[in-house]
Amino acid sequence: MRFLVDAQLPPALVRALSDSGHIAEHVFEIGMTEATDQDIWRYALDHDAVIITKDEDFPNMLALSRESPVVVWVRVGNTRRRALLAWFEPLIGTIVEMVDAGNRLIELR
Template sequence: MVRALPRPRAIASGAGPDALRSRPVAEHVTDIGPGGAPDRELWRYALDHDAVLVTKGEDFSNMLLLGGTFPAMVWVRVGNTRRRALLEWFEPLIDSIVELVDAGNRLIELR
């Protein structure tokens, strides 16, 4: 299920929404810096690079409550699964995700 949540008032990467349409680019955290980088650093990277943050972690969605500027975020809310199964599940959703980001949705929840 792909669901766009309303933009909060009080919240992959490597390409902005327009670039995603032609060819999605994904970078793992360890490709852009230390794997143990703090969430704030990843958040800032996404903002600086007009990237869409894809995460299974609840921490980023909690950061929305702090307000301010935030990157587009895809919150993957599935249980533990093997990487291959997760990617097979995720890949068919990419076009829908791109459409939602292009439409201005900043938080997209996947279940």
């Protein structure tokens, strides 16, 4: 599965996803640090990527769009990178299962 990690989340999530056998990119790595949400959305559509974000705009865009990528909405407060990774890594399998089941919005709390 392919993932696109948004700017509010650390690049270390890319490594965790890659270590789990997935293709993952961070917006910084692909030169999209200043990209609009619409640009990131289009990139995800064009590359069949799941967006992982803390940005509430992406779930809102899902409701308004006919064509949409899957959005994983990370709803945890500010936390240290290590704590975020320890929380996120065990959820990767569940995320993949939910995407495979056809979920368009996956909200993680």
